Amino acid sequence: MHAPDEDRTLDDLAERLQRDDPRFAAAFAQGLPCRPREYRRGVAWLTLAVGLGLLGMGIVFGHGLLLAGGLVVSGAAGHLFDPNREHIRRGTPPPS
Incomplete structure (x- = not known):
């Protein structure tokens, strides 16, 4: 089981990924490959x-x-x- 602190850290990481590169985050959520912005x-x-x-x-x-x-x-x-x-x-x- 995850500790609440670990869940909060994962949620913060997911929010930051969504804010920094929404295209990559959407592709990641769908399971489709998409190169991160810094490699485009x-x-x-x-x-x-x-x-x-x-x-x-x-x-x-x-x-x-x-x-x-x-x-x-x-x-x-x-x-x-x-x-x-x-x-x-x-x-x-x-x-x-």
């Missing part, structure tokens, strides 16, 4: 492809604005690959 990186890959495309066009055409734009967009895409980027939205220090 489709937008990051798309942003990186656009940034590298701009960078390549800037090199081919010798256009400084395309080069700079490609570097900026590629840098932003690199930031999107960070699995612990949630702390930035909340304004808290990163987890150690």
